[in-house]
Amino acid sequence: MNESKIEEVEKQYRQFIGRKMVFILFSLILTFVIAGIAATLGSYPVTVTEVYSILWHGIPQIITNFDLHFITSHGIDAFFRELFTMKEYIVWELRLPRILLGLLAGIGLAIAGTTMQAILRNPLASPFTLGISAGAGFGATLAIIPGIVVAGGEYFIIANAFVFSLIPTFVIIGLTRYRRATPETMILAGIAMFYIFEGMTTLLRYFAMPKEEAEVFHWLVGTLGKASWDGILPISIIVGVCFPPLVWKSWDLNVMGAGDEVAKSLGVNVERIRVYILLIASLLTAGIICFTGIIGFIGLVAPHICRMIIGGDNRFLIPASGLFGAALLLGADTLARTMVSMVLPVGAVTYFLGGPMFLYLILRRRREYW
Amino acid sequence: MKLEVKGLEYRYSSTDVPVLRDVSIELGESELLGVVGPNGAGKSTLLRCIDRILIPQKGCIMLDGRDIREISRIELARRIGYIPQDSSHVFPATVFDTVLMGRRPHLGWRSSERDTAKVLETLKLLNIEDLAMRDINELSGGQRQKVFIARSLTQEPELLLLDEPTSNLDIRHQLEVMEIVKRVIRERGISAIMAIHDLNLAARYSDRIIMMNGGSIYAEGKPSSVLNAENIRHVYGVEAKLGIHEERPYILPVRVCVNR
Numbered sequence: 001m002n003e004s005k006i007e008e009v010e011k012q013y014r015q016f017i018g019r020k021m022v023f024i025l026f027s028l029i030l031t032f033v034i035a036g037i038a039a040t041l042g043s044y045p046v047t048v049t050e051v052y053s054i055l056w057h058g059i060p061q062i063i064t065n066f067d068l069h070f071i072t073s074h075g076i077d078a079f080f081r082e083l084f085t086m087k088e089y090i091v092w093e094l095r096l097p098r099i100l101l102g103l104l105a106g107i108g109l110a111i112a113g114t115t116m117q118a119i120l121r122n123p124l125a126s127p128f129t130l131g132i133s134a135g136a137g138f139g140a141t142l143a144i145i146p147g148i149v150v151a152g153g154e155y156f157i158i159a160n161a162f163v164f165s166l167i168p169t170f171v172i173i174g175l176t177r178y179r180r181a182t183p184e185t186m187i188l189a190g191i192a193m194f195y196i197f198e199g200m201t202t203l204l205r206y207f208a209m210p211k212e213e214a215e216v217f218h219w220l221v222g223t224l225g226k227a228s229w230d231g232i233l234p235i236s237i238i239v240g241v242c243f244p245p246l247v248w249k250s251w252d253l254n255v256m257g258a259g260d261e262v263a264k265s266l267g268v269n270v271e272r273i274r275v276y277i278l279l280i281a282s283l284l285t286a287g288i289i290c291f292t293g294i295i296g297f298i299g300l301v302a303p304h305i306c307r308m309i310i311g312g313d314n315r316f317l318i319p320a321s322g323l324f325g326a327a328l329l330l331g332a333d334t335l336a337r338t339m340v341s342m343v344l345p346v347g348a349v350t351y352f353l354g355g356p357m358f359l360y361l362i363l364r365r366r367r368e369y370w
Numbered sequence: 371m372k373l374e375v376k377g378l379e380y381r382y383s384s385t386d387v388p389v390l391r392d393v394s395i396e397l398g399e400s401e402l403l404g405v406v407g408p409n410g411a412g413k414s415t416l417l418r419c420i421d422r423i424l425i426p427q428k429g430c431i432m433l434d435g436r437d438i439r440e441i442s443r444i445e446l447a448r449r450i451g452y453i454p455q456d457s458s459h460v461f462p463a464t465v466f467d468t469v470l471m472g473r474r475p476h477l478g479w480r481s482s483e484r485d486t487a488k489v490l491e492t493l494k495l496l497n498i499e500d501l502a503m504r505d506i507n508e509l510s511g512g513q514r515q516k517v518f519i520a521r522s523l524t525q526e527p528e529l530l531l532l533d534e535p536t537s538n539l540d541i542r543h544q545l546e547v548m549e550i551v552k553r554v555i556r557e558r559g560i561s562a563i564m565a566i567h568d569l570n571l572a573a574r575y576s577d578r579i580i581m582m583n584g585g586s587i588y589a590e591g592k593p594s595s596v597l598n599a600e601n602i603r604h605v606y607g608v609e610a611k612l613g614i615h616e617e618r619p620y621i622l623p624v625r626v627c628v629n630r
Contacts, residue, residue: 006490009502013466013486016503121460255471259457264423266525267447267475312461 020316023309027323031103034330038102039095041337046091054091058084076229093229101227101235101291102330102346106298108239108288110325111318112281113299114306115246118253118314119274120183126300127285130186130278131168131193133294136286138197138204139164140219140293145208157219158231161290168193169282173275181271182260186278222293222347224333231291238287242280243322249273250314257312295347297354298325308361328354371449371528371561372434373397373420379428380415389415390426391585397529397561402552404576404593405565408606411582413565414455417531420563421452433529447475451522455534456514459506465517466502469493472524485524492520496550512543519547523554530555530562536571544568548575569621573597581605594619603627 039051046054061083071079080093109127116125127133139160142148149156150163172189179185205213252273256263260270289295302325306317329346336349378393390412397403405413418424420431422438431438438446451472459468469492473485493499496516501509506517515535522530535551536544552575555562566572572579573593581589581596583605589596597619602610611622 005499006494009466009493009499010486010490012503016464016466118461123460251474251477254463254467255474257459257461257463258468258471259454259459261418261423261452261454262457262471264443265421265447265450265452265531266471267444269443307461311467312459312463313467 016311017316020310020313020320023306024316024320024323027320027327031323031327031330034327034334035099035103038099038330038334038337039091041334042090042095044087044090046087046095050087051091051095054088055096058088058092097227097229097232098224098333099330100232101224102333103326104232104235104239105224105288105292105295106302106326106329107322108235108242108284109295109299109329110302110321111243111246112285113325114303114314114318114321115253115277115281116299117303119256119277120187121257121259122183122187123304124300125187125190126296127282127289128296128300129194130172130190130282131197132165132282132285133289133296134194134197134201135168136161136165136289137220137294138201139290141201141204141216144215144219145204145212158290161219162286164197165286165289166282168197169278173278176271176275181274183274186274218345219293220347221345222289222295223345224292224329225343225345226291226293235287235291238284242284242287245280246277247315247318249277250318253277253314254312293347295329295350297350298329301354301358302328304358305361371399373529373561373563374432375416375420375429376432377429378416378419378426378431380412380419380424380426387585388427389585390419393429393582393585393587395580395587395590397563399561400555400559401561402555402575402577403561403563404572404579405563405582406567406569406572406579406596407582407588411605412585413582414533416582417452417533417563417565420529421450421531422446423452444475447525449527450529450531451525451527452531453515453518453522453533453535455537456511457518463506464502465498465504465506465509466493468506468517469520469524472521475525488524488526489520492524495523495554496520511538512540512547515539515543515547516550519550528560530560532562532564532566534565534567536566536568544571551575569597569602573619573621597621 036048113126143157143160303321306321333346336344375395380390381388579596609624
């Protein structure tokens, strides 16, 4: 009797894990489907099946004709123009970068949000509440209005946004040298940084010329429209480098969910992990939003939705919310491009579509916490 | 396992009065040490110092002759299990996954079949198999306490530290929890230190008791010698009547002393 009960529990546990795997698979397929649909959007008609076929056949073509020397001297654009037919060129050069940017940004922002919520044990933690987005916004504004830049050249706004978005994190980590790295201290410090940078940005914009003001405004609303292969490469490196250590520490993140004391007694160096994860998640966010502008909400909402569906085990939650975040961002961008006759910025669309969806989920959830 | 605590002093900040003052204790194999004393006497702080959650300013704690400051956190986690009073989870976690956390000091980032088996074994030991897939936040205080004990037991420690294991529990759960603790101490040869408010439970289950007052040890010894009317009046300011049941004292608090 008792033995069969144990077997029953074991079976239930395996089914529980199975359900999580199914959800991850579902998110993966969803992302692929949305990506396929997104690739058909634009003035040149391409069908979904054509898109997949072009991508599938394009890869061996690129590999066999790969010429690093030509690409570095003439650019990827020229390489594709030489290699592909018109239709293929449109998919590879014009549409794929936007989709890849959406994918990578969705994955990165969602897992940054998931891990920040875990280390701070707070359902409101996101790149926004920790001042990272505000820092990036200030960096970009500083580059556009008074023209103060950390690096010259073509990418000065990106460089500025990247450097300034990391300042709030370094200030928060600096504070933990004087105060213990508790979630409360870190969140309050993050909110303080948010206001400081928002204040400075507002002040700069107050004195800006209408043309500069318009440029700042466009940067701050976040879009995937600036996507190009030149941006995809650094972002994929950042996402690729930051993802493994976050998953690697997912077990520690689970344990930290039980509180600092318990986590310490289970052998986790709580303060050190908190600083380490915050640093990686900030780097990830910074690397993305400096290219896209400020895209909020994905980092807050994707982890919550996934937690409602598969529970709080970070070993599954991190990959799941990454994929779901990618689907969410790509889906929002696709809607932003099709809802009305003009293309809307995805940054704003994620707010007004994500908000009601989130409210609906709050009403539907079974429990009173996350 | 042998634990020695010598001359421990702890203050929460340098200006405060110490919460622990010159506390020394010894603990041997398979021994259950009860720590009693009024609120703020330093019981919980003592447990946290022993598990190195708090670092004392003075004194040292030796585990089998080694200073715990020289033992890595992960090794310490394999040897000492800590059960907090009650802790809330912000995010959902099933009972199974919570108990599996106890394996954290023994594994990398993957859990193996063996870890799953250990969890199942412990759930069965505590008779909480039925709760396995429930969420930790949906449980009653007593059920949650059992889950925390299960988590510590899958940790396979040599020393258990229990902080008020019976607070918030009804009398049935109090006895169940205490019987489980007593049983694993006997069966697995581990030792335990238990901070506890309930003097009757302390008297009934402890092999030895220390009574703390204002951060230092006021009395130490067998339950029958420590728990007497004189000590209770002095430490708690309460007039109490005592009786003996099965060679152990029981305490009936009568009234608050007006002038101690």
